Amino acid sequence: MRILLTGAAGFIGTHIAEQARARDHEVVGLDAYLAAAHGPDVAPDPSIARRDLRTDDVDDLLAGVDVVCHQAAMVGNGVDAQDLPAYAEHNDAATARLLAAMARTGVVDLVVASSMVVYGDGRYACERDGDVPPAVRRDDDLEAGRFDPRCPQCGGEITWREIDESTPFLPRTSYAASKVAQEHYAAAWCTLQGARAIALRYHNVYGPGMPADTPYSGVAAIFRSAIARGEAPRVFEDGRQVRDFVHVHDVARANVLALEQVGQHPTGLTAYNVASGRTFTIGEMAATLARAAGGDEPVLTGDFRRFDVRHVVASPDAAREGLGFTAEIAPEDGLARLATDPLRTR
Ligand code: UD1
Numbered sequence: 001m002r003i004l005l006t007g008a009a010g011f012i013g014t015h016i017a018e019q020a021r022a023r024d025h026e027v028v029g030l031d032a033y034l035a036a037a038h039g040p041d042v043a044p045d046p047s048i049a050r051r052d053l054r055t056d057d058v059d060d061l062l063a064g065v066d067v068v069c070h071q072a073a074m075v076g077n078g079v080d081a082q083d084l085p086a087y088a089e090h091n092d093a094a095t096a097r098l099l100a101a102m103a104r105t106g107v108v109d110l111v112v113a114s115s116m117v118v119y120g121d122g123r124y125a126c127e128r129d130g131d132v133p134p135a136v137r138r139d140d141d142l143e144a145g146r147f148d149p150r151c152p153q154c155g156g157e158i159t160w161r162e163i164d165e166s167t168p169f170l171p172r173t174s175y176a177a178s179k180v181a182q183e184h185y186a187a188a189w190c191t192l193q194g195a196r197a198i199a200l201r202y203h204n205v206y207g208p209g210m211p212a213d214t215p216y217s218g219v220a221a222i223f224r225s226a227i228a229r230g231e232a233p234r235v236f237e238d239g240r241q242v243r244d245f246v247h248v249h250d251v252a253r254a255n256v257l258a259l260e261q262v263g264q265h266p267t268g269l270t271a272y273n274v275a276s277g278r279t280f281t282i283g284e285m286a287a288t289l290a291r292a293a294g295g296d297e298p299v300l301t302g303d304f305r306r307f308d309v310r311h312v313v314a315s316p317d318a319a320r321e322g323l324g325f326t327a328e329i330a331p332e333d334g335l336a337r338l339a340t341d342p343l344r345t346r
Helices: 011-022 081-105 139-143 174-193 219-228 248-264 282-293 317-323 331-338
Strands: 002-006 026-031 048-050 067-070 109-115 123-126 130-132 158-161 196-202 204-206 245-247 268-274
Touching (some): 002 011, 011 026, 011 248, 067 248, 081 174, 109 174, 109 248, 245 248, 282 331
Parallel strands (some): 002 026, 026 048
């Protein structure tokens, strides 16, 4: 198959290109080489077309392409409201332009990188009120060290539940809002074109080639970078917030499976969680990394960020049934290896 891969120079894109080529697919890569992700003095890979989807046409690159793998995005959670236009432009307007170009060139199959952030705080159960979306956490609760969200109806304690792909969207950040909109644009394009899209909702991705931390990095890059500086990871809240850490080799494999099978999917957008299926608290994850690095024990700071969601755990069942994807790298092994995995040198 001939694949157009956007974000080909990025952390996940690099691994997808490698695995797709190992399965004899032809990969046409493009990347904007944004300074925010690659630094100002990047030396672009000559085999990757330098194009910015916000402004550049890609019809020529789409010639003869069977399927598009759209990974290019502005990542992170957003630092403040000034980031809103950049998320909308990079993740939504650029995607809309790509979809229009696919319509012009007759490409009807798409795999698009989405995220578990579309679910926000996800699903909870209240003993009194049943299945509920959690209330937004209150400042006075967070300041008092009460980190779990409350029931939106009775204000009482609630317990997290595993999320499946039918869980309603509840985006809490600018990035999350842009990823929800991106899925909606892709679904609308499917309807207009009789096309097929698979949205892969990644959980917390980590592994070799992660970029060193920036204000937009996730926790794995931040902790790995702290270790590289000889510092202890700094764990926020009470360290008991739950995530699912999925290795980048597994994420790339899920993409290749989706690229190979999107043509057999029904028209419209199908979403799959891409997760290891194993839960880890942030405290456990920090301890695993610190132990493997032989460095200082993590520090529990008690700090919190208003935009953080508390627990996100998703079912990997649909990806297993729909794509034959099951994560192969156990997080305790992959996270221990992360302590010495190389970070990306821009
Ligand atoms: C992360 C990514 C998000 C991505 C999603 C799924 C970022 C900023 N977030 O969301 O873009 O779509 O995974 O792949 O890239 N924490 C600490 N210490 C720190 C930093 C964070 O304890 O120094 C804690 C946070 O309080 C939070 C948890 O780690 O509870 C995860 O934080 P983070 O990785 O930033 O965000 P996610 O919501 O998991």
